[in-house]
Amino acid sequence: MQGLNNKKIIFVGGKGGVGKSTSSAALAMAFANAGYKTLIVSTDPAHNLGDIFHKQVKHEKTKLANDLYGIEVDPHKESKRYIQGVKENLQGLVHSRMVEEVHRQIDMASASPGADEAALFDRLISIILEEAASFDKIIFDTAPTGHTIRLLTLPELMSVWIDGMLEKRKKINDNYTQLLNDGEPVDDPIYEILQKRKEKFTAVREIILDGEKTGFIFVLIPERLPILETKQAIKQLDSHDLHIETLIVNKVLPAHADGEFLAKRRKQELDYLTQIEDIFSQKQLVRVPLFEEDVSDLDKLQRFADHLQYLMKEESP
Numbered sequence: 001m002q003g004l005n006n007k008k009i010i011f012v013g014g015k016g017g018v019g020k021s022t023s024s025a026a027l028a029m030a031f032a033n034a035g036y037k038t039l040i041v042s043t044d045p046a047h048n049l050g051d052i053f054h055k056q057v058k059h060e061k062t063k064l065a066n067d068l069y070g071i072e073v074d075p076h077k078e079s080k081r082y083i084q085g086v087k088e089n090l091q092g093l094v095h096s097r098m099v100e101e102v103h104r105q106i107d108m109a110s111a112s113p114g115a116d117e118a119a120l121f122d123r124l125i126s127i128i129l130e131e132a133a134s135f136d137k138i139i140f141d142t143a144p145t146g147h148t149i150r151l152l153t154l155p156e157l158m159s160v161w162i163d164g165m166l167e168k169r170k171k172i173n174d175n176y177t178q179l180l181n182d183g184e185p186v187d188d189p190i191y192e193i194l195q196k197r198k199e200k201f202t203a204v205r206e207i208i209l210d211g212e213k214t215g216f217i218f219v220l221i222p223e224r225l226p227i228l229e230t231k232q233a234i235k236q237l238d239s240h241d242l243h244i245e246t247l248i249v250n251k252v253l254p255a256h257a258d259g260e261f262l263a264k265r266r267k268q269e270l271d272y273l274t275q276i277e278d279i280f281s282q283k284q285l286v287r288v289p290l291f292e293e294d295v296s297d298l299d300k301l302q303r304f305a306d307h308l309q310y311l312m313k314e315e316s317p
């Protein structure tokens, strides 16, 4: 199996609270320390990169350390910016009489479910396409499972949707051409905008489907529901040709944790750890122990990262 070292883009997913942000931050820090120019992107509405690095991470690229940059994307603000962009894009394309009505419709669309997600997705695409050339590693700290899967499968869905739109547009255009222009083709800026979007989606899809460039990590903890959810996520992503190769098994009780209570928990945990080894035997598994405290500063993050060193080897067994 290829190590993560060879991949440029890494998505980190998993159930809520299992340690996605911590794992992403630790990996990012480790890569930066190893001399890779690294960008960490948080797409999670509940942000916490800033908490981990004790720096305010902004909507635009923010320097966090040597060779390490971060971006926090706020889906709601992104959606507002996006709508503004759509309005600007349409300027000059619709008749001035219609502008108000079109804006009203766009505002309504922007309040509909999925709008923030669509905007977030657009930003994600831009980040991949624009930053890939200037970074060695781009790590995406994503929102909990369902969200991530939707996000990752959107290029596929959107391409189909845009294809439909393009076809409709073309028909309308052909009719216009016949009617108005004596058969001379007319320019259709909306067609061109759609076509450009489609090209972007296709480009991103190619990148995320390319196992040489993009890797998927899932974080889970040794408990029943995260195991089930991980199984489900692997299956779902596989069906879209996106393959999770690496699992970080986080918050494993350390051997030195003592007491009767913990002994009991450890017994149950052992059962789950065995299940994990069985069910995910084809995956690269890395265990990270539960620490006494939250991973809330750079020293602790370094301790966490020490457990991930194995992932960064050129070739992993």
Ligand SMILES: Nc1ncnc2c1ncn2[C@@H]1O[C@H](COP(=O)(O)OP(=O)(O)OP(=O)(O)O)[C@@H](O)[C@H]1O
Pocket (backbone or CB within 6 Å): 014, 015, 016, 017, 018, 019, 020, 021, 022, 023, 044, 046, 048, 143, 144, 250, 251, 252, 288, 289, 290, 291, 292, 293, 294, 295, 296
């Ligand atoms: N191995 C560990 N030992 C102790 N605390 C940990 C460990 N891993 C993560 N934590 C702590 O658990 C909490 C949740 O971790 P984190 O924020 O990384 O999870 P997440 O999966 O990103 O959560 P969310 O789904 O809310 O984004 C944090 O307070 C973090 O410091």
Ligand SMILES: [Mg+2]
Pocket (backbone or CB within 6 Å): 020, 021, 022, 044, 046, 048, 141
């Ligand atoms: Mg998080």
